[in-house]
Structures are given as structure tokens and as C-alpha cells.
Ligand SMILES: Nc1ncnc2c1ncn2[C@@H]1O[C@H](COP(=O)(O)OP(=O)(O)O)[C@@H](O)[C@H]1O
């Protein structure tokens with residue numbers, strides 16, 4: 115049985131169409147991320163699944179049960195909010211115990227469960243602190259423990275990491291994922307951060323203007339974006355505007371590139387080049403046979419830690435090339451270079467598809 | 471002259487006009503009445519020639535009418551503030567949801583607040599008139615004997631109380647409503663998912679989150695309630711007898727009927743002391759509250 119099925123969900127606020135025809139099926143134990151720019155309807159989908167918003171049209175099934183008219187507290191979902199939403203007047207332990215206290219469970223059982231949960235989110239010893247005595251990361255762990263306290267069947271997380279600083283965010287990212295796998299809990303996660311989506315998810319749902327653009331594994335989304343928007347939103351890319359010939363040759367300015375993956379046969383087209391797909395050398399002798407070759411001049415070199423990103427000006431367009439730091443051997447701004455790529459890599463889309 | 475000092479000087483120059491004005495209208499009268507309260511200063515002999523020390527204060531404390539007024543005032547303040555708060559909170563909670571005609575309710579609520587207490591007093595005096603008042607007329611229709619709203623010593627106190635609540639409750643409602651509207655909605659949703667009922671949400675979330683607003687509203691209303699004067703003046707003049715003789719009206723009587731300016735000044739300072747004590751006490755509660763994280 116599917117853990118969650120959302121079928122043709124529509125939701126408008128006044129004349130804002132927040133979600134349009136959203137359909138998604140989730141397996142039990144799966145971690146699915148809704149990814150898209152701010153305002154694309156991610157939160158609305160999540161809140162409709164939680165039961166805080168009523169669908170204009172469409173169905174929501176939670177473990178096979180049609181849930182459109184079931185109130186939030188009866189849906190068996192746990193939710194973590196972006197701004198923690200802890201009860202400021204209650205201690206960590208009281209926050210976590212809230213749902214159990216509401217259900218009037220026996221004190222010793224509550225105490226035991228709170229202890230387990232604190233251990234799970236690595237906060238043992240902080241049970242008597244108040245939220246204002248915790249760091250952002252700790253507060254979000256408490257929120258997570260509170261959401262898990264009643265053993266929900268589905269966990270909903272709405273940008274739980276976006277209010278935290280980079281270091282904590284990265285750490286918690288891994289922890290949430292490990293915890294989710296350990297508990298095997300079906301999780302629907304919302305973020306606008308592509309890196310978060312790529313690192314945490316089993317599958318990613320990319321959305322734009324309330325419409326699903328693509329559903330797929332992180333690898334599929336990154337390697338095989340379905341349109342320029344997805345290519346632009348997930349990962350870094352350079353875009354070249356040109357023309358396709360016979361579905362094989364991409365003409366850009368006075369260059370001709372051989373390509374193998376084109377969605378266009380003839381006519382105006384947009385080529386997507388990932389920085390990692392491009393290679394860069396000083397002399398033409400080092401270019402493998404069959405590569406597409408461009409000449410350019412280095413305009414900027416930025417060091418990103420594990421990789422070096424080089425901005426190359428080619429025919430008045432800036433194209434990004436990335437290479438592992440250890441393979442970087444000292445290009446400088448102003449160097450004349452040769453950039454090449456295999457015909458297997460670039461994707462070509464019809465021109466009318468916009469990246470924004 | 472360093473930049474820092476020059477900036478500070480500029481600050482003082484800008485603040486000076488308002489400081490002078492404030493000093494002239496607040497500090498001077500306050501200081502003057504404080505010194506009056508230590509001398510035999512009356513309208514007949516307005517001079518600082520005879521220093522009495524605390525004699526004016528002693529006289530006030532030994533006056534049984536002073537103690538009556540203090541008691542009436544405390545009773546009045548505690549009752550109006552608690553009634554206004556309880557009713558006001560309920561109304562504010564009712565208005566803080568998706569209902570139709572919100573604008574209409576707000577307009578109705580604001581009306582008594584913008585009316586002058588003297589006008590309110592006069593209107594209610596007509597409504598409460600034992601023979602001509604519309605209130606007794608309606609009571610008569612359902613077979614209830616006319617009530618002497620303002621003429622009966624016990625009834626008069628409650629009537630004044632009711633009129634004050636009628637006029638001042640809007641302030642309480644609007645203040646509390648402003649607080650309710652600005653509460654974050656996520657804690658409520660988190661509690662909803664956890665299965666909390668509306669009542670549980672009220673006690674576990676709304677009231678704790680509203681504490682600072684509640685205390686501010688109660689403090690402000692307490693201070694204002696101590697100063698209630700115009701309503702009493704119009705409705706009962708402290709009577710019948712001294713049953714509605716609140717301290718501010720008592721002081722007025724001492725000054726302009728008893729012409730005993732010095733003792734009135736001393737009593738004013740006692741009133742000020744009582745209010746200050748209460749406010750300090752309430753502020754202690756506020757500041758001992760933990761900081762609420764939004
Ligand atoms: N309660 C609401 N009232 C009116 N408009 C809303 C409401 N909630 C969301 N919207 C609108 O719906 C769209 C989608 O919002 P949301 O789901 O919050 O996007 P996201 O979470 O992806 O940033 C936005 O245009 C937003 O302004």
C-alpha cells in the first residue's frame with residue numbers, strides 16, 4: 115500500500131493559483147522532497163496533506179484512507195515548522211510530552227518516551243531547559259522530537275533548516291536523514307535549497323508556479339533535467355542560445371557542436387552545459403578526438419574548497435567550468451584557454467522553454 | 471570638542487524644548503503640590519509661612535472619610551479591572567476568528583471609547599433615571615419594580631461600575647485583540663496536530679503567550695481606573711452619602727469645597743503612592759516573566 119497518495123490536487127487563494135494538478139505517490143519509508151522557488155506552492159501542498167488547508171479539488175489518501183475530510187489531529191501525521199513553533203512557556207520535556215499529555219497517558223510512560231526521544235535527537239540532559247535557552251539547531255531537534263512523539267505514520271517538514279546557520283544546517287541535514295532511515299518513517303520534506311534536496315532525498319519533486327516540473331531521484335533530476343527551469347534551479351549551468359540542425363548539430367554563433375541528447379530536431383534551441391561536464395586545457399593537442407571545442411579567455415577563478423570554478427569568456431558569453439581542486443593547475447585571469455566537452459553531455463531544449 | 475561630545479550636545483539641544491515643556495507642566499506642579507502638602511497652605515491663607523511636617527498626612531489618615539474613600543476606590547478599581555479583563559478577553563477571543571461583519575463590530579466597539587466621559591455620564595444619567603429612564607421602563611414591561619439606580623447607596627456603586635465598564639471595556643478588547651492577532655499561528659497548528667482541544671489551546675498556548683499583553687493592559691487600565699473622576703462627578707457626586715466617593719473625587723471635595731488645599735495635596739500623594747506601589751508590583755511580575763521567543 116502506498117503511504118501517501120495525492121491525486122490531482124488543486125488549491126487557490128483568491129485568484130492566486132497556489133497548487134495546480136499536483137499528483138504524487140509515496141512508498142512507505144520514502145523520503146520525498148518538494149523543491150522549488152519561494153511561492154511555488156510547496157507549503158500549500160504540505161499543509162493540505164496535514165489538513166490545515168482544504169483542497170479545492172483532488173484527493174489525499176494516507177495509507178489508503180481518503181483523508182480530505184479528516185481533521186489534522188486524526189491524520190496520523192507529525193509536522194515540523196520552519197520557525198520551530200515550540201511552546202515558549204514549556205520546557206523541552208513538556209514540549210515533547212505535549213501530545214502524550216493531551217492524550218492523558220500515564221506519567222511513567224510519558225517520562226520513558228521523552229527520554230527515548232531526547233536520546234534519538236541527541237538532546238539528553240536538556241529536558242528542563244526552556245526554548246529560549248536553546249540554540250536554533252537544538253530548538254529544531256526538540257520540534258522534531260515533538261513531531262515524532264505520537265509515532266506518526268507520516269512526517270512533514272516545512273523548511274526546517276532554513277533558519278539555521280550553514281554549519282548547523284549541514285550537520286542536521288545528515289542527522290535528519292539518518293534518523294528517518296533508522297525509523298523508516300515516510301517523510302515529506304519541503305525546501306527551496308537544491309543542495310538540501312539533492313543530499314537528503316530518495317526522490318525530488320521540482321515545482322514551479324504550483325505545477326510539478328519533474329519527479330525523480332536526485333541523480334535523475336541533476337543529470338537529466340526535463341526542462342531548462344529544472345536545469346537552472348538544480349545545480350549550476352551555463353545556457354547557450356542557438357539553433358539545432360537535424361537533431362545532431364547545435365549551431366551557436368559560428369561554432370558547430372555535435373550533440374547526442376536533443377529534444378529538438380530543427381529550429382531555435384537552448385543548450386545546457388553543467389560546469390562539471392566541461393574540461394579546460396592550454397593546448398589543442400590535449401583535447402580528445404570527437405570533442406566539441408571552444409576558445410576563450412579566463413575572466414575569473416574562484417576557489418570553492420573541493421572544486422575550483424573558472425569563468426571563461428567565450429564569444430561575449432560567460433561559461434562556467436569546474437574541476438576538482440587537485441586537478442587544477444594554475445589557470446589565471448587573462449589566460450587564453452581551450453574548453454571542450456563530449457557530445458554525450460549537453461542537453462538541448464526547445465528555445466520557447468524559459469529558464470525562469 | 472570630540473565628535474562624541476558634539477553629538478551628545480546636539481542631542482541635548484534637540485531634547486531641550488520638550489524637556490522644558492515637560493518640566494513646566496509636570497515637574498513644577500508636582501513639586502509645588504508636594505511642598506504644599508507639608509505646609510498650612512489654604513486658599514484663605516495661601517502662603518508657605520507655617521511648616522507642618524507630616525501633620526497634613528496625619529490628618530488625612532485620621533479622617534474616617536479618607537479610609538472610606540480608599541476602600542471605595544480599591545473596590546472600584548479591582549472590580550472594574552477584573553470585569554473588564556474577563557469580559558474583554560472573551561470578546562477579544564470571539565473577534566479573533568474568521569467572522570463576518572468584523573468592521574461593524576470594531577466600529578461599535580470604538581464608539582464608547584472615543585466619547586467623553588462627561589457625555590457618557592450624562593447619557594447614562596438619563597437612561598438610569600428612576601422615573602424617566604428607559605432602563606426602568608423596559609424593566610417595567612417585564613414586570614420588574616423600578617430600581618433606584620443612582621439613589622440607593624449599594625445600587626449606585628454598581629451602577630457607576632457598570633457605566634465605567636461599558637465605556638472602558640473597548641480599550642481592553644482592542645488591546646487584547648491586537649495581542650491575539652499578532653500571536654504566531656504555528657504553535658497553535660502544532661498543538662492542533664497533537665490533538666489539543668480549543669480549551670487546551672487557550673490554557674496552554676494563548677494565555678501564556680499573551681501574558682505580557684495581558685499585564686500591560688491590566689496595568690494601564692488599573693492606573694486609569696484609579697483616576698476615575700468625571701464619571702463620578704456627573705453621575706453621583708460621590709453619593710448617595712459617600713458610597714461612591716472615590717479618592718479622586720474625595721480630593722476634589724477637599725480642595726474646592728473644604729478649601730483645604732494642603733490636606734488635599736497630602737491625600738493626592740497618598741493616592742499617588744498607592745498607584746505607584748501597585749504598578750511597581752505589576753511591573754515586577756512582567757519583568758520576572760521569561761523572555762518569550764517568537
Ligand atoms: N493563506 C494564504 N492566503 C493567500 N495566499 C496564500 C496563502 N498561503 C499561500 N498563499 C499564496 O500561494 C502561493 C504559494 O504559497 P506557498 O505554498 O506558501 O509557497 P512556498 O511554500 O513554495 O513558498 C504564494 O503565491 C502565496 O502567496
Ligand SMILES: [Mg+2]
Pocket residue numbers: 153156157158273
Ligand atoms: Mg513555504
